[in-house]
Amino acid sequence: MPRVKRGMMHLKKRRALMAATKGYRWGRKNLIKLARPAMLKAGVYAYRDRRNKKRVIRRLWQIQISAAVKEMGTSYSKFMDRIHKNNVGLDRKILSTLAKDYPVVFAKIAEKVK
Numbered sequence: 001m002p003r004v005k006r007g008m009m010h011l012k013k014r015r016a017l018m019a020a021t022k023g024y025r026w027g028r029k030n031l032i033k034l035a036r037p038a039m040l041k042a043g044v045y046a047y048r049d050r051r052n053k054k055r056v057i058r059r060l061w062q063i064q065i066s067a068a069v070k071e072m073g074t075s076y077s078k079f080m081d082r083i084h085k086n087n088v089g090l091d092r093k094i095l096s097t098l099a100k101d102y103p104v105v106f107a108k109i110a111e112k113v114k
Contacts, residue, residue, distance in 0.1 A: 061096035068099035072110050082113040 014032065021028055021035040028038040066076035083090070088109065090098075098106040 058092065061092040064096040064099050065092060068103065068106055069110060072107065074110075074114075079110065079113070086113045088113060 017032065017035055017039060018030070020039050023029065024035070024038055027034045029035065062076065065079070069076055069079040083095075090109070095106070095109075098109065
């Protein structure tokens with residue numbers, strides 16, 4: 001079997017690793033032994049947080065809706081219950097946007113479901 005020299009691939013892999021860890025702090029940006037696990041861990045965090053982001057944003061929508069309906073003298077849970085019972089086809093994202101940017105429209109919706 002012919003001999004295969006891997007110098008080029010080794011260099012390519014190292015350069016890719018260094019490019020991926022550019023901007024990391026301390027030795028994790030320029031030491032191979034520290035950069036590799038830092039890059040792998042960063043990938044794990046990125047994967048996890050792409051899912052957590054959805055939870056956090058939904059929580060933010062709930063807070064915004066809750067603040068808007070509190071001004072109208074009701075609670076978030078009662079408001080959402082009425083929304084579902086009246087078959088209003090608006091989700092939390094839309095309701096939150098209305099509450100934040102278009103309070104007059106949101107007030108009309110709130111009056112309709114009362």
